[in-house]
Amino acid sequence: MSIAQNPLSVEVSLPREDVVLLTVEGHLDIDTATGLQHHLANQFQHGRRHFLLDLSAVPFMDSSGMNIIIRAYQQTRELDGSVHIIAPTPPVRRILDLTGVSITVPVSDSVEDSLALVDKQQHSDSA
Numbered sequence: 001m002s003i004a005q006n007p008l009s010v011e012v013s014l015p016r017e018d019v020v021l022l023t024v025e026g027h028l029d030i031d032t033a034t035g036l037q038h039h040l041a042n043q044f045q046h047g048r049r050h051f052l053l054d055l056s057a058v059p060f061m062d063s064s065g066m067n068i069i070i071r072a073y074q075q076t077r078e079l080d081g082s083v084h085i086i087a088p089t090p091p092v093r094r095i096l097d098l099t100g101v102s103i104t105v106p107v108s109d110s111v112e113d114s115l116a117l118v119d120k121q122q123h124s125d126s127a
Helices: 033-045 063-078 090-099 111-126
Strands: 009-016 019-025 050-057 082-086
Touching: 009 033, 009 111, 019 033, 019 111, 033 063, 050 063, 050 111, 063 082, 063 090, 082 111
Parallel strands: 019 050, 050 082
Antiparallel strands: 009 019
C-alpha cells in the first residue's frame, strides 16, 4: 500500500554519451526500490558507465535503496565507471554517512560537480 502513498519517480537524462543522470523523487524503500533498479539495469544494458543519482527529492531511504546504490557502484567499478550521489536530503545524507556509503560513493552538491569528478576519474584512468 505504501506504493500508492509514496510513489517513486525516476527521470532519466543523458548529459553525455556514457553518463546518465537519474533524478529520483519520492521514498526510496523496499516498496519502490525495484523501480530504480530497473532504470539502472536498463542503462547498464545501453552501455552507460557513469551514473549520477540526484537524490535531492528523496525524503526517505532505507537499506533497500542503499543496497541498490552499492550494487550499482560495484558494477561500475568492473567497467571503470562510477556512481555519484547528488544533493541528498539531510535524512538520506545521514544514512549515507552512518553506513559509510558516502565514504565509498562520492557525494556532490550539483550535477556539474559530479561531472567534474567523472572528468577527473577519466583523466586519471587515461594517464
